[in-house]
Amino acid sequence: MLELIRANPFIAQQDLAISLGLSRSAVAGHIAGLIRERKLLGRAYVLPDRRPVTCIGAANLDRKLRSLAGIALHTSNPASQSESFGGVARNIAENLARLGTPVALLTATGKDSSGAALLAHAEQLGIDLGGTLQLPDVASGTYTAVLDQDGEMVVALADMALYDRLDPAFLDSRQAQLAASALVVADLNLPLDTVDALVAQARRSELPLVLVAVSEPKMARLPDDLTGVRLLILNRGELAARVGRELASETELDAAVAEVRAQGVRDLVVTRGAEGVLYTRGGAGEDQIVCLYAHSAEVVDVTGAGDAFAAAVCWSLMQDADDLGLACRRGLKLSALTLGVAETVHPRLGPDSLLDVAGEPATPLNTNTQD
Template sequence: MSEYSKKQQLLELIRSNPFIAQQDLANQLGLSRSAVAGHIAGLIRERKLLGRAYVLPDRRPVVCIGAANLDRKLRSHAPLAMGTSNPATQTESFGGVARNITENLARLGSPVALLTAIGGDSSGAALLAHAETVGIDTRGALRLDDVSSGTYTALLDQDGEMVVALADMALYDRIDPAFVAARQAQVATAALLVADLNLPAQTIEALVGQARRAEVPLVLVAVSEPKMARLPRDLAGVRLLILNAGELAARVGRPLDGDAALEAAMREVQAQGVRDVVVTRGADGVLVTVGGAAGGTTGGTIARLPAPPADVVDVTGAGDAFAAGVCWSLVQADGHGEGDLVLACRRGLQLSALTLATAETVHPDLHPESLAGAPTHMPFNEQD
């Protein structure tokens, strides 16, 4: 057997079992363990394997870092009356921006890992158990016995629109820069890194720096206007920032009235170093930068993509589904988060519409072909 054939057979064995021991490889190939180690070292130098644990380039995971909560939703049976009791129905599910994105990706067939914090309670144990059943790697999660797991309680009106939400997420302040540094290997071998702004400001800044040094594309997902203060001023190294119009206004520090103001603000944020910006606008679709460059060094356009029709049952999780669809599409293109962003946003809008039509935070029937019918060549308006 030629050296090339041995390497190819070795790769196939690792592909079928990424955790196979070197001695088992040696036994199956009829080689010495030292010979196997030499072949593995060569494959790592050729970038056909990505270091220890035999991470294959085409199976690099999307690594999501941020919130994983117990979600409680209370939906009114009739128009809400303030200052009195309202009949309602309560449901509980697993949520959190990073967790929701991760579950969507797992159901779409992507290898995924979730870096989060959970408390030493039954909710935390249930969160991790559920994640593992859908194929999410939670081995890097921070387990804290002295706090409760995060909770998010949303009050919805009779049409399923959110009226107000209450979030208990103080435990995510424990995901500090040291936590990120301790998981450097996971970050460095990710196909895409996704972080929500429930993380402390210092942690987000550390992630931006680590992603830049490791040359791993980083997607930041906003969660609320107050938490926009956690976003670093220097966004160099960030592949994509996903936020809504209110969060964009909070970033630039002024009201944004009309499309022209939104587009000017998007370019202003690009000038801060982020490569691309996506602004979600609910039923009005999204605005997305096209063809520019991080730091505002070259021009580009801003595309307006319409939202597909949707039968709204519950809005919870729709924004996270959009972000997941975008991330899934970016990685599908080449495995390195560098795909067509306009196509990615169309797929994100399609996944968001699917999620709006279900009462679940994550659509329970997603599968790898769920976005196969997403439009790929819909016209869009470009603004100079």
């Protein structure tokens, strides 16, 4: 029966009965048993190994302006311009889709040409957009980054007010989709009330939840109680914003990690650009922190590298749920690959791109070690 359902998740019970030589009532009884055993997850007979990752948050039109020389402030600078699809949740969803993972995207767009292009591109990648909110009275989100001649970001401007419409009521209307997810990934473009509701749901249902920070100001959208969150991914500045103080030394950084873990999150990953990442290991309160160095990379464009890291971490946790070290190694590899291309998501990414990254043992030394 499972093989027939795997081949056609929408197969009718009567067709199953005919194929198996059983009565329809017998088929219904077998299906009910499979659902109780979690071998099926309900109509349309969702199989556990094909449950999607659901990404919730921003999907923008990204504009990049790259200076052709050193940037002079308060005057005109010659530059080249490009446009692409972006937004943290959307970027993560595209990376996951290219890695071969079933993925759904819950976001909001305007009913404009930018929104139509965003949705069409996602559909071409096989991303499920059934839960997306299309709004007739607002423009789709935009993110404009100004890069220097070396591809490093100077400043970015974001018009993302429409994501405030992804409120708890929106979340309630998508409960069935969330419940069928293998993993939920949310960015902090969502309103505080929505993030709080997601965390509460993860706490109640033990649904794996990954939160991805987007900027220091939007750390205010992170709830006080993080109990139930599987993983929080943020950079050093965002961690400093969370604890409300500068983190000038490694000792202060370690103390901040311990403070946030005490707020209930199971694990943290702190990205540090060219210096690599820190990740926690062990149960809450053990405060074991491991350092991984970044891969060397020729930087073409930094945009999207952090989202690629987060996507690879989530992809890896789907394969090896408890190996955060391996997940971070895979994240660093994909981040380095993304730095080397002009596109926000690496265009040649595929299901086998990260399989050659192996886990390596690491022994913590006191509270911080390098691996």
